[in-house]
Amino acid sequence: EVQLVQSGAEVRKPGESLRISCKASGYTFTDYWIGWVRQRPGQGLEWVGIVYPGDSDSRYGPSFQGHVTVSVDKSISTAYLQWSSLRASDTAIYYCARHEGDGYSLDNWGQGTLVTVSS
Amino acid sequence: DIVMTQSPESLAVSLGERATISCKSSQSILYSSNNKNYLAWYQHKPGQPPKLLIHWASTRASGVPDRFSGSGSGTDFTLTIDSLQAEDVAVYYCHQYDNTPYTFGQGTKLEIK
Numbered sequence: 001e002v003q004l005v006q007s008g009a010e011v012r013k014p015g016e017s018l019r020i021s022c023k024a025s026g027y028t029f030t031d032y033w034i035g036w037v038r039q040r041p042g043q044g045l046e047w048v049g050i051v052y053p054g055d056s057d058s059r060y061g062p063s064f065q066g067h068v069t070v071s072v073d074k075s076i077s078t079a080y081l082q083w084s085s086l087r088a089s090d091t092a093i094y095y096c097a098r099h100e101g102d103g104y105s106l107d108n109w110g111q112g113t114l115v116t117v118s119s
Numbered sequence: 120d121i122v123m124t125q126s127p128e129s130l131a132v133s134l135g136e137r138a139t140i141s142c143k144s145s146q147s148i149l150y151s152s153n154n155k156n157y158l159a160w161y162q163h164k165p166g167q168p169p170k171l172l173i174h175w176a177s178t179r180a181s182g183v184p185d186r187f188s189g190s191g192s193g194t195d196f197t198l199t200i201d202s203l204q205a206e207d208v209a210v211y212y213c214h215q216y217d218n219t220p221y222t223f224g225q226g227t228k229l230e231i232k
Contacts, residue, residue, distance in 0.1 A: 044226040045212050061220040062120065095168050104216050105159035109168035
């Protein structure tokens with residue numbers, strides 16, 4: 001059974017750094033792209049970015065380029081989303097999800113990680 | 120970037136009736152070499168992660184009831200829910216995976232009338 005288990009809720013102040021994780025199991029981690037999706041309070045889904053664990057190739061949505069970094073640790077089948085300087089506007093639930101095939105639809109999702117950024 | 124536009128923003132349908140949601144892309148997401156539309160539909164309920172319903176515009180994901188169906192091609196797509204059940208109350212999103220940055224529609228909130 002494919003499973004994506006995300007790290008727990010985080011509270012940070014503006015300007016602080018943060019890394020959240022997504023541990024995959026039940027499939028060959030290096031064969032599928034992992035995507036990250038944001039949902040701000042009361043808002044819709046936004047595509048953050050994508051990483052291919054096989055070679056760490058990554059792409060970002062225009063609103064996120066330069067502000068977040070997606071990465072992986074193949075040895076522990078875990079993907080990461082990180083910020084070096086958080087903003088209040090980063091407050092949201094962040095989902096990781098596996099892209100089926102060669103970066104297609106999102107067929108398995110993590111439970112979500114709530115990130116709260118507040119002074 | 121490809122813009123996905125859903126309509127309506129919200130929809131109220133009686134139990135047992137049909138719900139129809141539209142999604143339009145700003146450019147074609149039909150890949151001519153394989154004749155596939157790079158479009159998915161998701162169901163999102165409060166407190167849960169989104170769930171894949173339909174991929175390739177019209178193929179139901181594993182375990183999805185057959186009252187859910189997808190249609191359309193090129194730039195115009197439709198999600199249809201026949202015989203609406205109470206458990207279908209959710210927000211529904213379309214998603215294009217033809218080109219990065221991948222993009223979602225703004226969502227359609229489905230309620231019971």
